[in-house]
Amino acid sequence: MLRTERHARILEHVAAHGSVSVEELSAILAVSGATVRRDLQHLDAVNLLRRTHGGASVGNIGLETPMQYRSERRRPEKLAIARAAAALVPAEAVVGLTGGSTATEIARILAERGPVTIVTNAVNIAAELVLHKDVTLVVIGGTARKESYELVGPIAEKTLADYYTDVTFLGVDGISAAHGCTTHDQLEAATDRAFTDRSNHTIVVADHSKIGKATLARICPLSGIGHLVTDADAPKDELARIAEAGVAVTVV
Structure with a gap:
């Protein structure tokens, strides 16, 4: 280990x-x-x-x-989720990416596949993609969170209001039928919500440890997302409830 x-x-x-x-x-x-x-x-x-x-x-x-x-925890599951999620992105799409280890893997896959436009508030993702020839990179400013490497807050939300994405990949700390999508930090929740508000289609990427869980700050109800990609260890009863709420569920 x-x-x-x-x-x-x-x-x-x-x-x-x-x-x-x-x-x-x-x-x-x-x-x-x-x-x-x-x-x-x-x-x-x-x-x-x-x-x-x-x-x-x-x-x-x-x-x-x-x-x-977090980056090395459940890495095989996160890679499988990332591959399945990236396959949902049409060619030459404008893609929103919030922070997180699974979102980072999606960014790497999309960059290699290219061309693609990435709109992100994650400084680690931006650092990896900035020199990639097949990526048009838009970095959203804001206040840096050392826990998630994300830029959040009013500046980020104001900037996102000027952009529109075909697909946004949303990393969460919890997703459940009862509480929707949640995260640990209130500012991060508001910035994540701004991503979903400006996207044609929002896809949550979350390993099984996040399914059925609720944390401090609500990002959006399940009606605010269109798709969940998770792994096979996710609780089936909770996935069924999420699907009943109208969210497409992909299990890898």
Whole structure:
């Protein structure tokens, strides 16, 4: 297991349970207690959790795992979702991309396929695509969020009002029939909503861990999206409820 994946699993476990012991993490990760203690020391040093006697608890970052620790989690599922999602994009389309590890994979696929116009608020996606010859890149300005590498807020929303996309890929922290699409941050939710408002067709890309889940800030109801692409481990009963609400569901 990669170090970044270990860190992501530690942060997810702490977020889900509030606290955890070294012994628990050692068993979950199948590594030594010494390795776990080094990992916890590093994560405490960068303020992602709080080191405690014998373990760790939720730290200053709250419940959202930062982007750099999410990119290696469930990577095969995210790649499969990205391939299926990119196949839905017509040739030479104008594509909106919010942040997230799955959206980043979609951007890479579309750039290689090209030509394509990408409108994004994700600085990591912009950095990867800026020199790509087959990509016309539009970067939306705003206030940077270190957790997601996205530019959000009133400036982003005002800029998006001047653009229109054929397809927007929306990354979410939760999607459910009861609560629609949600994310951890209120400013990010408003910026994501601006993307959906200016798109002909919005596709949510989310691995199974996001299905049936609701987080702090609502982006939009299910009526605001047209399609969900997820993986085969997503709960079938929740997918059925989402489909009943009129959303096309693709499972890979």
